[in-house]
Amino acid sequence: MAVYTDVTDEALFAFLAQYDLGAVLSFKGIAEGVENSNFLLHCEAGRFILTLYEKRVNPDDLPFFLGLMEHLAEHDLSCPLPVKRRDGTALGALAGRPAAIITFLDGVSVRKPDARHCAETGRALAQMHLAGHGFGLSRPNALSLEHWPALFEASRARADDVAEGLGLEIECELEALQRLWPCDLPPGVIHADLFPDNVFFIGPKLSGLIDFYFACNDALAYDLAICLNAWCFEPDGAFNATKGRALLQGYQSLRPLEVEERDALPVLARGAAMRFLLTRLYDWLNVPPGALVKPKNPLEYLDKLRFHQTIDHAGEYGLDI
Amino acid sequence: MAVYTDVTDEALFAFLAQYDLGAVLSFKGIAEGVENSNFLLHCEAGRFILTLYEKRVNPDDLPFFLGLMEHLAEHDLSCPLPVKRRDGTALGALAGRPAAIITFLDGVSVRKPDARHCAETGRALAQMHLAGHGFGLSRPNALSLEHWPALFEASRARADDVAEGLGLEIECELEALQRLWPCDLPPGVIHADLFPDNVFFIGPKLSGLIDFYFACNDALAYDLAICLNAWCFEPDGAFNATKGRALLQGYQSLRPLEVEERDALPVLARGAAMRFLLTRLYDWLNVPPGALVKPKNPLEYLDKLRFHQTIDHAGEYGLDI
Numbered sequence: 001m002a003v004y005t006d007v008t009d010e011a012l013f014a015f016l017a018q019y020d021l022g023a024v025l026s027f028k029g030i031a032e033g034v035e036n037s038n039f040l041l042h043c044e045a046g047r048f049i050l051t052l053y054e055k056r057v058n059p060d061d062l063p064f065f066l067g068l069m070e071h072l073a074e075h076d077l078s079c080p081l082p083v084k085r086r087d088g089t090a091l092g093a094l095a096g097r098p099a100a101i102i103t104f105l106d107g108v109s110v111r112k113p114d115a116r117h118c119a120e121t122g123r124a125l126a127q128m129h130l131a132g133h134g135f136g137l138s139r140p141n142a143l144s145l146e147h148w149p150a151l152f153e154a155s156r157a158r159a160d161d162v163a164e165g166l167g168l169e170i171e172c173e174l175e176a177l178q179r180l181w182p183c184d185l186p187p188g189v190i191h192a193d194l195f196p197d198n199v200f201f202i203g204p205k206l207s208g209l210i211d212f213y214f215a216c217n218d219a220l221a222y223d224l225a226i227c228l229n230a231w232c233f234e235p236d237g238a239f240n241a242t243k244g245r246a247l248l249q250g251y252q253s254l255r256p257l258e259v260e261e262r263d264a265l266p267v268l269a270r271g272a273a274m275r276f277l278l279t280r281l282y283d284w285l286n287v288p289p290g291a292l293v294k295p296k297n298p299l300e301y302l303d304k305l306r307f308h309q310t311i312d313h314a315g316e317y318g319l320d321i
Numbered sequence: 322m323a324v325y326t327d328v329t330d331e332a333l334f335a336f337l338a339q340y341d342l343g344a345v346l347s348f349k350g351i352a353e354g355v356e357n358s359n360f361l362l363h364c365e366a367g368r369f370i371l372t373l374y375e376k377r378v379n380p381d382d383l384p385f386f387l388g389l390m391e392h393l394a395e396h397d398l399s400c401p402l403p404v405k406r407r408d409g410t411a412l413g414a415l416a417g418r419p420a421a422i423i424t425f426l427d428g429v430s431v432r433k434p435d436a437r438h439c440a441e442t443g444r445a446l447a448q449m450h451l452a453g454h455g456f457g458l459s460r461p462n463a464l465s466l467e468h469w470p471a472l473f474e475a476s477r478a479r480a481d482d483v484a485e486g487l488g489l490e491i492e493c494e495l496e497a498l499q500r501l502w503p504c505d506l507p508p509g510v511i512h513a514d515l516f517p518d519n520v521f522f523i524g525p526k527l528s529g530l531i532d533f534y535f536a537c538n539d540a541l542a543y544d545l546a547i548c549l550n551a552w553c554f555e556p557d558g559a560f561n562a563t564k565g566r567a568l569l570q571g572y573q574s575l576r577p578l579e580v581e582e583r584d585a586l587p588v589l590a591r592g593a594a595m596r597f598l599l600t601r602l603y604d605w606l607n608v609p610p611g612a613l614v615k616p617k618n619p620l621e622y623l624d625k626l627r628f629h630q631t632i633d634h635a636g637e638y639g640l641d642i
Binding site: 008009010012023024025026027028029030031032040042104106107108109110111112200202203 | 329330331333344345346347348349350351352353361363425427428429430431432433521523524
């Protein structure tokens with residue numbers, strides 16, 4: 001949950017004077033998003049989300065994130081659209097932070113997705129990948145293979161406090177991933193964080209994707225591997241192959257995987273598990289005083305990593321070969 | 322800010338099956354209300370607030386609070402209206418807590434009210450007092466004169482850690498208040514917590530009152546004294562007589578004060594200051610671990626109390642005598 005920064009009515013009205021949204025009908029801080037402060041803003045012109053970008057977001061990346069949402073929305077992906085101010089720009093400042101207004105997206109995220117939710121999500125991910133073609137800006141993945149060793153260094157000394165032998169296990173896996181990682185897969189703009197929190201449904205139907213603040217350029221199939229981890233495991237740690245099949249079929253209904261992407265899926269899934277294991281491990285060991293957010297257990301991702309190490313080919317995920 | 326309890330989409334849908342609100346379009350935890358968990362719920366039938374009552378609210382009081390909102394709304398006060406379930410009741414249970422849905426009220430609270438806001442608030446308070454006539458339930462004020470000594474006892478040992486001499490000063494004032502307190506003022510249902518957070522405006526116009534979870538039966542003029550404290554002091558501690566006059570004129574435009582109420586206003590304002598001094602002092606000394614809410618400084622109310630001790634008659638607040 002969020003809302004870190006206090007916004008007074010006076011500051012809000014001064015900020016909104018740069019927009020054409022009419023009178024403010026309501027304004028409430030919402031418990032959504034971990035990195036930023038979010039507010040639900042209802043004006044005569046409609047409902048919006050006002051986001052204040054807190055210190056974990058690099059302001060230099062904001063034109064990429066906002067431009068991407070605009071590009072995707074123009075290419076018929078259901079996602080928030082940044083609202084332009086009278087001067088034509090989408091990025092402003094409020095309460096000392098970079099700030100932007102985006103359109104409000106209806107829908108509710110599901111806590112326990114079923115196979116239909118997975119199929120819809122796979123399809124929407126492929127739609128995003130196709131819609132991303134032709135977007136003019138690019139942003140390297142700041143949490144990719146080459147960054148994992150440094151991220152691990154920051155936690156290494158205390159890794160074994162979390163689980164015995166964890167330090168050595170990560171070290172060996174990092175070495176293996178450096179060796180096995182594919183480098184010629186089809187690239188594109190990926191969401192990179194498409195967890196159930198970031199996919200909205202109205203009833204059984206997907207209504208849109210949100211939170212593009214980890215989006216970057218990387219292998220498209222890596223994004224699918226992140227979703228396999230985020231959507232297809234049960235709370236008890238078991239991989240659900242029915243959900244895996246649904247996710248992959250949904251994806252391939254719009255963008256069939258190439259042979260190299262299928263072959264790489266197990267190692268991509270190991271890498272995707274490593275990326276979340278490392279960031280969660282770091283957050284677990286570095287809870288700021290007074291934090292509002294309870295860190296997520298990194299070991300969930302160690303279990304996923306170990307599962308993928310046992311996979312020989314993508315057919316075991318439910319992929320039709 | 323709030324949102325203490327996590328509500329899954331599954332639990333929400335099961336809860337909503339008891340209502341006729343149509344499909345859920347969005348559901349977000351909001352940072353509003355200190356005592357309870359609040360969610361903005363948008364359904365096909367409209368926008369609502371879903372409240373889960375946390376442990377500081379006595380479930381036995383909920384029929385009073387919900388019944389009062391319904392009574393006031395029926396008597397044309399702009400306030401949230403509890404939504405009935407198919408079985409005709411307004412109170413249910415969700416995530417192990419008592420829970421209710423109320424209609425959403427448009428508007429934004431003002432951080433720095435001006436005299437016009439004070440006038441509107443005074444008028445709305447009088448409107449609430451008049452609309453409360455005939456409400457069938459009653460609830461004694463759990464934070465009235467007779468409860469202050471026990472409340473003080475809970476903080477007494479550490480009061481002087483907050484300000485030197487605070488313990489003795491409160492003790493003397495409690496003794497004076499027991500002696501001076503008026504006991505025959507016109508009674509009725511009071512809001513008892515009408516701070517700027519709980520009054521919504523659209524532009525300069527008051528759009529409604531919220532948060533009736535301290536409402537109770539007490540002297541009507543005591544409610545006005547609470548508002549004098551909450552609305553008419555500047556951030557530097559100075560009493561703003563222009564705002565005082567506006568609040569009192571607004572109130573009297575609908576409900577002129579009786580002579581005994583005018584005479585009692587300075588002592589009521591001292592009592593109102595004491596009530597918030599004592600609860601803030603307690604909260605200041607008893608911050609729960611992991612609290613999301615920063616306690617408010619009790620000394621703000623000590624300054625207000627000292628100011629009212631210097632007042633000889635209500636004319637000094639701006640009341641036309």
